[in-house]
Amino acid sequence: xxxxxxxxxxxxxxxxxxxxxxxxxxxxxxxxxxxxxxxxxxxxxxxxxxxxxxxxxxxxxxxxxxxxxxxxxxxxxxxxxxxxxxxxxxxxxxxxxxxxxxxxxxxxxxxxxxxx
Amino acid sequence: xxxxxxxxxxxxxxxxxxxxxxxxxxxxxxxxxxxxxxxxxxxxxxxxxxxxxxxxxxxxxxxxxxxxxxxxxxxxxxxxxxxxxxxxxxxxxxxxxxxxxxxxxxxxxxxxx
Numbered sequence: 102x103x104x105x106x107x108x109x110x111x112x113x114x115x116x117x118x119x120x121x122x123x124x125x126x127x128x129x130x131x132x133x134x135x136x137x138x139x140x141x142x143x144x145x146x147x148x149x150x151x152x153x154x155x156x157x158x159x160x161x162x163x164x165x166x167x168x169x170x171x172x173x174x175x176x177x178x179x180x181x182x183x184x185x186x187x188x189x190x191x192x193x194x195x196x197x198x199x200x201x202x203x204x205x206x207x208x209x210x211x212x213x214x215x216x217x
Numbered sequence: 218x219x220x221x222x223x224x225x226x227x228x229x230x231x232x233x234x235x236x237x238x239x240x241x242x243x244x245x246x247x248x249x250x251x252x253x254x255x256x257x258x259x260x261x262x263x264x265x266x267x268x269x270x271x272x273x274x275x276x277x278x279x280x281x282x283x284x285x286x287x288x289x290x291x292x293x294x295x296x297x298x299x300x301x302x303x304x305x306x307x308x309x310x311x312x313x314x315x316x317x318x319x320x321x322x323x324x325x326x327x328x329x330x
Contacts, residue, residue: 145309145321145324146258146260146321146324148319148320151316151317160316160318162317163318196265202272203271205267205268205277208265209265
């Protein structure tokens, strides 16, 4: 069945970097745009970034623009989020998500904790 | 950015009774193609969110028909016709009309009385 399996989270110090991965299977990954959405501890959902199905367009939340980079490798059915210059306020559970008419799919989430 | 405002933020309900959640947007969510990109999500405790409704009133596959969505323009509603114990969780509306960014409501916590 269709699934998104995430990896790459962890605990990092402020100012350091981390890369998240999201591996897709069970569907045609290259046909869909895909988002990153995060959830700070005890808080609601916040959209982070999106990349078009072919990688031709990318958009970011203002809070991460210039620090985070979304990318994808359709040959590997994998989505990435490169997070640089991490801040305490980036601490959250990060989800990769496909938001499409008739097709909704979330990863299991991966924790990013930024702390000194 | 479009601001999504949900009410109530907390909703105690009795099993078998109906429930309703309101979501208002700071501007109309009608897109230039005529569609309204307003989705509803459910997040059960300890789980990833899942979408229940897309484009205001379309139920996703596998979603029980006790869930329904309605509304237009800036005012939207998610209704549960008869709440079941498994419906406990937090419900979010999200707009995908005026992007970026895609924006979520604050969430409504549904609990059983």
